[in-house]
Amino acid sequence: MTDTAVQLPGWRHIYSGKVRNLYEPADSVPGESDTLLVVATDRISAFDHILAPGIPDKGKILTQLSLWWFERLADELDVANHVVSTEVPAAVAGRAMVVKRLDMFPIEAIARGYLTGSGLAEYRTNGKVTGIELPAGLVDGSKLEPAIFTPSAKAAVGDHDENISFAVMTARIGHETADDIRVKTLQLYTTAERIARNAGIILADTKVEYGVDERGVMTLGDEVLTPDSSRFWDAELYRPGRPQESFDKQFVRDWLASEASGWDQASDTPPPELPDDVVEKTAQRYLEAYRRLTGRAFN
Known part of the structure; x- marks a missing residue:
């Protein structure tokens, strides 16, 4: 559909x-x-x-x-x-x-327990992720202890979300609200990371969204802890210092970024159609994430 x-x-x-x-x-x-x-x-x-x-x-x-x-x-x-x-x-x-129906905050609330993706790119530039200084010598897939909160500002469809510091987030939505979102997001990540690990999956990072309902109650909205909003890695095959075996859409990103796709991300040309084998392998990764986490086959 x-x-x-x-x-x-x-x-x-x-x-x-x-x-x-x-x-x-x-x-x-x-x-x-x-x-x-x-x-x-x-x-x-x-x-x-x-x-x-x-x-x-x-x-x-x-x-x-x-x-x-x-x-x-x-x-x-x-x-x-x-x-x-x-x-x-x-x-x-x-x-x-x-x-x-919620009044949504214009924030992607991101918790990272492992260094990869845009966080790794930023770390390699200045040793920080959204203003949070990290130890030297970290590599792709390094575990972050404790997990860190790294918000981004939501963008319109077709635009790129902007990584922002907690100070900027606070200036936009207020200190009390920003602190509440940070605490809730890190608690959510810690809980979900434990549940996922027990299922053989490492939850590397995740992003969630919040809004307030008609009574002003902070409420978790949108999706939560899916292969679209999180990085799921195979715990058995996890090795820091290299890309990880994943159960999420990283497989699609990797194909688009490879020579096989023939696509120049810096150009104005739209991405090519996904080949049948990429579609099939991506579908299998989503199914495997569902099976491992819930303990039941998808039907």
């Missing part, structure tokens, strides 16, 4: 992001309903581009895994989440949920 605006009885389409489509009740005043319908498509994005084709069943895996994590985290953490119901139109069954 890759359409940006599937017509759904009883719901009015209001927004399409890189992966998700949002709807509000058709009988509500536009922009004023208490709930939304969030539909996860099979679209996949990398390097701020939406790629083609999509990954089969990806939207269902993201939704089902998010629901699993929301339930697990509710048992261990003092943080509300936005899920209201999984009773959704038949056309989007398994890939959608009804959620609270």
